[in-house]
Amino acid sequence: MTQDVKGAADLDMLAIVETLAERYRTGVGGRTHWLTYHLKKGHVTEFGEALIEALASCESRLPQLGERLVDDLINTGYTPTAQDPAAWRAGFQQLLQKFAEILVLRVLLEAPWPEGVQFRHEPANPTTGRRPELAVEFEERVYLFEVKCPSLVDHQAARGANARQIPARSALGDALRASPDPNDPVTWPRDNVLKDFLESAEGKFSGFSDKKTIGVLVVIWDAYVYEPISALNYHRSGLLTEHSFHQVNGVRVPFDAVDGVIVMNHLAVLHAGAQEQGHAHRPGYFRLDHVDGGLPNVWCQNLGGKQLDAFVMSALDAIPAEDADPAEYRPHEYIMWINLPD
Structure with a gap:
């Protein structure tokens, strides 16, 4: 140029x-x-x-x-906070969802796609009528992306207050639910939220095209990425494993149209930026570049799911979940938070 x-x-x-x-x-x-x-x-x-x-x-x-x-x-x-705090929080969560969509759309549209691909924002699925966030169509295949950002306000408060946390469904969690201790509350997994996201993406991706389709659910989370990773990948109950807790008549619900989930640890960046509280762990509010030593995003592949192109993984700053070493990326069954004195 x-x-x-x-x-x-x-x-x-x-x-x-x-x-x-x-x-x-x-x-x-x-x-x-x-x-x-x-x-x-x-x-x-x-x-x-x-x-x-x-x-x-x-x-x-x-x-x-x-x-x-x-x-x-x-x-x-x-709605101003003073008038209705609950309505303000709900509206702010909707705003964060829109920020998440803008971030992912910007990143995907700027990715180095081959010449000739066509982009469609919220195209209607001819089979279900549902609309994924973005379709990127090649001559022989099509990528479909859906973006979700959960409301974590109440969950974050519980996480900060409770000494015990169960990130994934397990026998231990079942035992704690059966005999709750009101003096020692537990922070429970957000796996139903991930299940709902997968169901939504399945309805938007399934039957979209006669071409080979690669369906990607992008979930924006805060820095506690072990939570969605545990809900998705924990070997005894994860939604993307053969032992998924989500079953119908004893058979795992496979979400066949969803090839996997990108877990993006960017929620705190958007939240902090909107309230002028700094950059959190990334210098770009609506970019995915991160400072040296920053934690990347992760790709949780579904059973039988197709791999993403390397340039798509790079654009989304993602690595396969199994290649992630830090403890923040490992599925957990039980966590005990210890508040040490200053």
């Missing part, structure tokens, strides 16, 4: 950035809304700049996608 062409491209991107920022300001009018502080004209915050650049990147690669995402942000309901 010559300097003149590059300069013109930069100017085009700047124009898209300002157009999308103004679309948000016009859409919310004079109301206090989630991003009015971050996108205030003349005083855009670091987080607001990162967000609008991500939206502009989506718009430049798939026209009207950035505009649609801005409209989604405008339509994400805002």
Whole structure:
């Protein structure tokens, strides 16, 4: 690319950035809304700049996608905390879900796909009518992506308060449930949330195309990634194992259309950025680059699932779960939290 062409491209991107920022300001009018502080004209915050650049990147690669995402942000309901704290938390969780979608869409659209692929945002599945987040269609195959971000507010509070945690279903967990100790509560697994996510992705991926289809569920979590990994990969009950706890008439539900799950440890980054509390463990709010020593994302492959292309794994900053060494990535049956004195 010559300097003149590059300069013109930069100017085009700047124009898209300002157009999308103004679309948000016009859409919310004079109301206090989630991003009015971050996108205030003349005083855009670091987080607001990162967000609008991500939206502009989506718009430049798939026209009207950035505009649609801005409209989604405008339509994400805002209730002041003082008026209704529960409604505020619910709205903030919806906002984080939208941030997660923007992050993943931006990363996927910027990935080095081969020439000639076609992108479709939320295409309708001709069989089920359900809509995955993104389809990337080759001549001979198609990638399908679905993005999920759970509400972890209550779970995080329990995790911080309880000395004992059961990340995956097990005989020990069953015993603790059978004889609960009200003076020593337990933080239970969020495996039903993962089950619901897999069911949703299955309905969006199954029967989508006659071509070879690779279905990828992307789940955004906080730094405690052993929780979803345990729910998915724990050998005695994990949803992606032959001994899955989710069965019908004694037979494992296979989620055949879902080839695997990317567990992305980016939720704390988005949460902290939106509340101007720093970058957490990654310097980019809407990128997946991380500082030296940062923890990558992981790929949990389903039984019989297809492998991802190496460039897709790289773009998603993911490694196979079985190749991850730190304890944060290993399935756990039981955890005892010990609060040491200062």
